[in-house]
Amino acid sequence: MDTPKSYHQRRGSTPSPLLMSQTLWSSTEKPCRGLRSDDEKGVNVKVVLRCRPPNEDEMKVKGPLVISCNELKQEVAATLNTAIKQINKSFLFDKVCGPSSQQKDFYDQSVAPLVNEALEGYTCTIFAYGQTGTGKTYTMEGEAVKEKILSDFLFNGEFHKNAGVIPRAVQQIFDILESQKAEYSMKVAYIEIYNEEITDLLSLDEESKSIDEKTRKPLALMEDGKGAVFIRGLEEVTVSTADEIYKILEKGSANKHTAETLLNKQSNRSHSIFSITLHVKECTHEGLELIKCGKLNLVDLAGSENILRSGAKEGRAREAGEINKSLLTLGRIINALVDHSGHVPYRDSKLTRFLRDSLGGKTKTCIIATVSPSIQCLEETLSTLEYANRAKQIKNRPEVNQKVTKSALIKDLYVEMDSLKQELHATREKNGIYIPQDRYLSEEAAQKALVEKLKFKEFDLESKNKKLIELQDLYDYQRQLTADLTEQLERTRRELKNAEQAFNDLETKYTRAKETIQEKDYLVSDLIKSEKAMTDKALELRAKVENAESEISSLFTKIEKSISRQERNRILVQSLQNKLTHQLEILKRKTAVSVTNQEQQLNVLLEDTQSFLATKRRATDELKTQLQKLKDKYSSDIQNFAVPAQELHENSQLAFREVNSEESKHSSSFMDLVGKISTDVNAILNGLQGNIRELEVKINAFVRQEQQYQTRRYQEIQITSEVLLNFFKTLNTYISKLRLMDEKSQSINDQQLCTLEEKFEELAASEERQLIKKVAELISASNSKKKRLVQTAVDGLRECSSIKTRNLNAEFSNIQGCANSAYDDWTSYIGSKEAHHIEDSTRLEFWKSNLAGNIDCCLAESEGVEDRWRNAQELLLCQETRTINSIDCIMKSAMESNGKISTQLSSTVTSILEETAISRRNLISAIESLQKLDRNECEKIYSIIHPCVEDMKQMKDSHSSEVSEIAENAGKVLTDEYKVDEPSSSTLRKKKS
Secondary structure, three states, rough: OOOOHHHHHHOOEEHHHHHHOOOOOOOOOOOOOOOOOOOOEEEEOOEEEEOOOOOHHHHOOOOOOEEEEEEEOOEEEEEEEEOOOOOOOOOEEOOEEEOOOOOHHHHHHHHHHHHHHOOOEEEEEEEEEOOOOOHHHHHHHHHHHHHHHHHEEEOOOEEEOEEOEEEHHHHHHHHHHHHHHEEEEEEEEEEEEEOOOEOOOOOOOOHHOOOOOOHHHOEEEEEOOOOOEEEEEEOOOOEEOOOHHHHHHHHHOOOOOOOOOOOOEEEOOOOEEEEEEEEEEEEEOOEEEEEEEEEEEEEEOOEEEEHHHHHHHHHHHHHHHHHHHHHHHHHHHHHHHHHOOOOOHHHHHHHHHHOOHHHOOOOOEEEEEEEOEEEEHHHHHHHHHHHHHOOOEEEEEOOOOOOEEEHHHHHHHHHHHHHHHHHHHHHHHHOOOOOOHHHHHHHHHHHHHHHHHHHHHHHHHHHHHHHHHHHHHHHHHHHHHHHHHHHHHHHHHHHHHHHHHHHHHHHHHHHHHHHHHHHHHHHHHHHHHHHHHHHHHHHHHHHHHHHHHHHHHHHHHHHHHHHHHHHHHHHHHHHHHHHHHHHHHHHHHHHHHHHHHHHHHHHHHHHHHHHHHEEEEHHHHHHHHHHHHHHHHHHHHHHHHHHHHHHHHHHHHHHHHHHHHHHHHHHHHHHHHHHHHHHHHHHOOOOOOOOHHHHHHHHHHHHHHHHHHHHHHHHHHHHHOOOHHHHHHHHHHHHHHHHHHHHOOOOHHHHHHHHHHHHHHHHHHHHHHHHOOHHHHHHHHHHHHHHHHHHEEEEHHHHHHHHHHHHHHHHHHHHHHHHHHHHHHHHHHHHHHHHHHHHHHHHHEEEEEEEHHHHHHHHHHHHHHHHHHHHHHHHHHHHHHHHHHHHHHHHHHHHHHHHHHHHHHHHHHHHHHHHHHHHHHHHHHHHHHHHHHHHHHHHHHHHHHHHHHHHHHHHHHHHHHHHHHHHHHHHHHHHHHHOOOOOOOOOOOOOOO
């Protein structure tokens, strides 16, 4: 990549004199001695490979994974063993990160050292290369940029786990500079290369976002006199905190060109470059101030893609073509650098032209190659691995950017200011030229060259358009010819099909005609034979006819008798038909009346059923309301429990603080008193003689014993405080358990009530579906089901309530036991204190009697001492009494407060139990009202069905009687009255021939 001098340019201005200073940035001159890289022969480009895990689509396909990563050996293996293709290749890289690698580990191992190099004054470049959808943007930026939480990258001193290389590098730079307490300045720039056009992502404001893409003015990539590449009109933003860079990164990422493809839901359609320029002040041993310059370029390349697999069309296809073209140029440059070719085609693409110094130049470069483990991306993955493996052989000659003195920096700033003033002056004159004359001339020459180039391109485009028109005409002619030939072919096929059909018909007719002729021949021969037989038969029939004439007269008589009998039978059947018709009509009317009555009764039954369902639905809603009220009441009761517990905790803390206060007051007052007594005794005993010295020794011994006693008493008070603290901790523990048990009971009750509600709704729905078919049977079954369900739910509630009551009683028993234990401890403590007080009094009396003789000897001298000692003793006793009374008062108040809170907890629990019982009774009453409503509906339905059953029985009897009558009439007519022909001896018989 180019040096910072070639990269930094202000918008619409000449290259900055600051950055064009040969003493500051020029990497074309020799650096200062001692700052040159240790390796004069060059350093290989660092290549890091990262393999992403399979995505959701690849896991759904369940295809094999062909890429395996060995992070210990820094080796990547591509393995495929199928019947069609076998692949087994392995590649070694500087660092290999498998699918399970995290962003933090990847950055610390691969990128952090290069950021440190940039802080040392090098120009460093990091760019991600790989197929689309393999995680380049995720590696460089992370997901946080898209989620717009860049300001929340740090949480408790740690980054968001998905933060990428750019935000981590920014934070590392600021952390190091702040730890060094160095004076520095920092500038950032953010550009993208889209369809071979360079755009400044930071110069796009809200108004320019609405402008069409074609109207955006791209930036020009130019070279200075020494071959260094710079971007004219690029804006660099000065920043002072990491949050400002995060906002800039967020703004630039929002302006980038992205689109959805089949391979990636948010695919970058352009190459993006994020540059950070550092100026750090250093002081030499001689006191000279120098400016150290470093630069970090972070490049996120667009991914190579197969248009057929990505589904790119029209504009997306053009974008993919430009991306693949620039990446193909990058690959050719890598091959040329590895093969040490005489010509390296940097100028074939703006991306490679911009990365010229990063590939084979004086920059420290790290390439992050990203791949996919899926078999669907095998070809692109192998291509990426081969390019990355070859790029590892490229050698750069990194050099530290030359430092500049403070005076030179100020001089460059003045030069830049003069240049800006000239531009401003030219702008204010408004004479048609808003830039200096020399630049206008150079731009005019460049514009003329562009015009000539544009004319050539237009001429070329016109010739290509003519060729395209000719090809289009030829294509249209060929298409028309093809259509004509297709139509002719189709017409010929239809004629051939018709001819085949006619031929099949003719063949069928020929077969039928042949069969007809054979049949006719057979019939002719058969007719001739039949004619001879008929002649013989006619002679026989003539003789039989002569005999039949005599028999016909008797047949006529028989026929007349049969006709008269059939007439009588017809009249009888007609009468039977009339009777049957009349009876069937009567039966039909009765049936229609019965059906009408049943329909009316069923309509009434349907209306009653609908009314019953509506009433039942309202009752169910009321039951839900009661359950919700019960749930709300439980929630309020739980909140009521929290208030006494908090009061108990505050009272405990208050009592503990008061005990400590009294204890400290007592200790301070006692020490003051002892100091005062010691001062007075020492002042008086200085004037006493030898016996007073002996008394002084004994008094000192007494004072030491008294101090030991007070120390022991102080320890006992501490033990008492610990006992009280343990008591209150235990009490808090029991209260927490009680709260947890109540919450658990509440959740169990809520769960059971929800289960009851769901079961009730399901049962009601099933009843609504089934009542239409079998009303009476399903109502009884429904009642039994609901009774069992309600009884089960009520039993569960009762059991839960009883368990909760038992648990509450147990916890209260534990609290009461703990309180009794604390009371016993306090009683024993009071007893021990009384015993100690008696012991002290006895010891004082013993000392008083033992010292009586000595006091008599020096009575005159020690009257003041005795009075003071008596006063001291009284003060000590009074102080002791006040301390004990104060502690007693504190403990009594604490016990009373705890008793009040226990009473409040007991009353709260009692009220909860009572309200639970009331809610349970209300629930049972609501369920019983539902049961009563079901029974009433059953009685109504029974009252409707019973008349229907009686009507059906009557109808059945009527039908039976009518059918019996019809059967009797039909049997009488057909058996007794219907006459049939009876054989007589006079009927002629057929004679045998």
